[in-house]
Amino acid sequence: MNGVHDMGGMHGHGPVAPEKGEPVFHARWEARMLGIRRGATFPSEVNIDRWRHIRELIPPHLYLSRSYYDHWYMSYVAALLQSGWATAEEIKSGHAGSGTAKRNDAMRPDQAWESQKTRGVFTRAVETPPLFAMGQRVRARNINPSGHTRLPRYVRGRVGIVGRHHGGHVLPDSNAHGKGEAPEHLYTVAFSMQELWGAEASPHDEICADLWESYLEPA
Amino acid sequence: MLKDHPHHHDHPRAHSEVPSDPALRTKTLESLLTEKGLVDPAAIDAWVDAYEKKIGPRRGAAIVARAWVDPAFKARLLSDATGTIETVGFLGREAQHVVVLENTPAIHNLVVCTLCSCYPWGLLGLPPRWYKAAPYRARSVMDPRRVLAEFGLALGEEVEVRVWDSTAEIRYLVLPERPAGTDGLSEAELAALVTRDAMIGVAKVEAPKEAKA
Numbered sequence: 001m002n003g004v005h006d007m008g009g010m011h012g013h014g015p016v017a018p019e020k021g022e023p024v025f026h027a028r029w030e031a032r033m034l035g036i037r038r039g040a041t042f043p044s045e046v047n048i049d050r051w052r053h054i055r056e057l058i059p060p061h062l063y064l065s066r067s068y069y070d071h072w073y074m075s076y077v078a079a080l081l082q083s084g085w086a087t088a089e090e091i092k093s094g095h096a097g098s099g100t101a102k103r104n105d106a107m108r109p110d111q112a113w114e115s116q117k118t119r120g121v122f123t124r125a126v127e128t129p130p131l132f133a134m135g136q137r138v139r140a141r142n143i144n145p146s147g148h149t150r151l152p153r154y155v156r157g158r159v160g161i162v163g164r165h166h167g168g169h170v171l172p173d174s175n176a177h178g179k180g181e182a183p184e185h186l187y188t189v190a191f192s193m194q195e196l197w198g199a200e201a202s203p204h205d206e207i208c209a210d211l212w213e214s215y216l217e218p219a
Numbered sequence: 220m221l222k223d224h225p226h227h228h229d230h231p232r233a234h235s236e237v238p239s240d241p242a243l244r245t246k247t248l249e250s251l252l253t254e255k256g257l258v259d260p261a262a263i264d265a266w267v268d269a270y271e272k273k274i275g276p277r278r279g280a281a282i283v284a285r286a287w288v289d290p291a292f293k294a295r296l297l298s299d300a301t302g303t304i305e306t307v308g309f310l311g312r313e314a315q316h317v318v319v320l321e322n323t324p325a326i327h328n329l330v331v332c333t334l335c336s337c338y339p340w341g342l343l344g345l346p347p348r349w350y351k352a353a354p355y356r357a358r359s360v361m362d363p364r365r366v367l368a369e370f371g372l373a374l375g376e377e378v379e380v381r382v383w384d385s386t387a388e389i390r391y392l393v394l395p396e397r398p399a400g401t402d403g404l405s406e407a408e409l410a411a412l413v414t415r416d417a418m419i420g421v422a423k424v425e426a427p428k429e430a431k432a
Contacts, residue, residue, distance in 0.1 A: 008333035035263030094247035210387035
């Protein structure tokens with residue numbers, strides 16, 4: 001979707017503000033939210049791609065004004081409501097409605113460290129050979145899907161060079177919407193700054209983005 | 220089940236129903252999840268402890284220092300970072316497929332995620348606030364030299380800047396240049412010099428002060 005989350009190339013957000021000696025969390029609620037995100041049981045349909053899409057669907061004024069862990073709060077609540085795991089009344093009150101059965105399958109504290117080490121592996125076998133070769137010129141398609149995609153607006157319609165091939169990877173555009181993993185070849189494509197931003201841009205700098213095969217066409 | 224298309228009509232309403240104070244909201248959410256048996260508060264403590272005390276940039280720094288002193292390790296790291304880092308034991312959440320980018324006098328690599336906040340958690344810990352914020356996500360792909368200057372890093376025109384936008388599940392770690400004057404340092408002493416910012420690509424690794432003179 002062409003949402004506010006797709007920030008590459010936007011003006012008006014001000015300078016970067018690095019913090020000296022930045023703490024891991026700026027408030028305890030941020031730490032609790034991190035722990036909830038990692039430790040709480042999730043509706044199984046909320047995979048990483050769906051999670052990112054739910055975050056993208058935060059209305060623009062809230063996306064820009066609320067902080068990162070608040071995005072997590074809003075996204076987790078949206079997932080709970082969508083899955084029917086909680087009602088708006090329960091989210092407001094903090095208490096389970098009458099007649100709710102208590103689950104007993106939540107992650108235990110001693111499972112957290114093992115879970116942290118568990119790699120989500122996103123590579124998949126793809127039966128078709130890769131369409132593009134190293135060094136080939138490709139154009140990022142000018143597509144504007146209303147659902148989830150990882151093709152940033154700033155590369156659409158632009159020509160780049162295939163730099164790396166990563167094999168088959170789960171396609172977020174499909175996986176986010178419960179339509180299966182639909183794996184495709186994944187490539188790193190290098191675009192020159194001038195191709196993306198015009199003649200005023202630096203003549204010898206470039207941007208590399210990881211793009212799935214269906215995002216690309218020969219150029 | 221989640222409703223699917225047209226999903227974008229229902230999520231936003233859910234998103235806007237929440238009250239304003241995040242500390243209060245989060246506490247209320249934790250109470251509800253605990254009551255429903257969806258979370259064990261002690262498991263939340265365990266996750267917080269892991270990211271506050273155990274998983275942080277010292278992991279990435281150890282890999283960088285090893286690469287500086289061990290050319291065979293460095294070669295393996297650059298050709299197969301995922302396999303090499305797996306042997307060190309640092310793969311995991313948000314560090315599942317890794318590519319290491321070598322900074323040289325000719326090429327300076329810089330990592331961003333313009334679409335969300337992808338970051339190699341298993342190697343650098345949780346991302347700093349500026350990495351997740353709009354200014355960095357918006358500008359590092361369009362105006363990286365000025366962004367670097369805001370971090371105090373001025374690069375000459377002869378250096379090529381390569382910006383890596385983390386749009387897939389590949390996580391990038393920058394291998395910074397080893398600073399001059401560090402020949403006599405041990406691997407552990409070298410690791411202590413390596414900063415998080417240098418492994419994102421917004422800084423260089425500085426030599427220790429006594430070595431500079």
